[in-house]
């Protein structure tokens with residue numbers, strides 16, 4: 497677009513018509529077009545009515561022909577989106593067998609930030625995440641917490657007895673008609689525990705039987721995002737503005753509450769074209785927001801209103817006939 501050409505249009509509606517951003521010479525625009533309310537082009541009212549009729553069920557078919565526009569106004573609504581990120585910390589420790597700790601890079605499991613400095617890390621996104629911050633100075637090797645230094649733990653299958661009740665005879669030691677000993681357990685009613693081979697204890701997985709383990713303290717921080725949306729709707733129903741994407745105007749940081757690591761409010765502008773019209777003596781309003789037309793009421797088509805009821809009615813009759821076995 498060359499420098500001697502201008503655009504006067506600032507609203508979405510215009511952008512979809514030939515006026516906006518088209519190659520219009522500066523001198524060719526009439527004063528009427530500019531003054532006619534916020535830069536709407538001729539025929540904008542008709543375009544909104546057509547758009548509404550196309551996209552909504554149950555509207556009178558002659559809406560475009562019979563509606564009388566009484567006002568078209570551009571309203572700048574705003575969405576205020578406040579996002580916060582709350583943190584919750586838990587003191588924990590990692591425990592590994594000494595062999596495992598030697599073989600792996602334990603540091604790679606953690607953030608590069610020391611637990612005491614964790615407030616300095618502020619995530620870019622408002623996402624629910626969980627991060628671990630280390631306390632490297634607490635690295636130590638001492639008694640395994642799982643086996644208390646024993647290297648073995650009680651067998652979970654048999655509870656330490658080394659034997660389990662025979663599954664075939666249920667512990668009775670006889671076969672089903674009690675005429676002979678149970679073939680599975682030979683009459684004892686119990687069988688050697690398969691998990692511990694009768695030992696009653698198993699090797700400790702945590703320390704791999706050594707009785708001591710590697711430990712390091714860390715802080716697990718859970719980030720919990722929240723979002724609230726409020727709107728300055730300027731006479732437009734709130735829900736319509738809330739659903740719109742809008743255009744970002746600003747994003748500002750807010751004072752942090754206790755346990756918050758981030759809090760900001762983004763303001764987004766939502767341009768709305770508000771068309772008021774009368775149809776058959778009644779007043780209605782259509783809101784064109786971004787690509788959509790929305791309204792809380794419209795002239796109802798009698799035929800189109802009855803159709804869905806008729807469909808439901810026929811369906812009910814069919815179900816009733818089927819139920820009594822006629823079809």
Ligand SMILES: [Zn+2]
Pocket residue numbers: 640641642643644645646647648700701702703704705706707708
């Ligand atoms: Zn252990």
Ligand SMILES: [Zn+2]
Pocket residue numbers: 662663664665666667668669670678679680681682683685686
């Ligand atoms: Zn048995």
Ligand SMILES: [Zn+2]
Pocket residue numbers: 651652653654655656657658659689690691692693694695696697
């Ligand atoms: Zn066992």
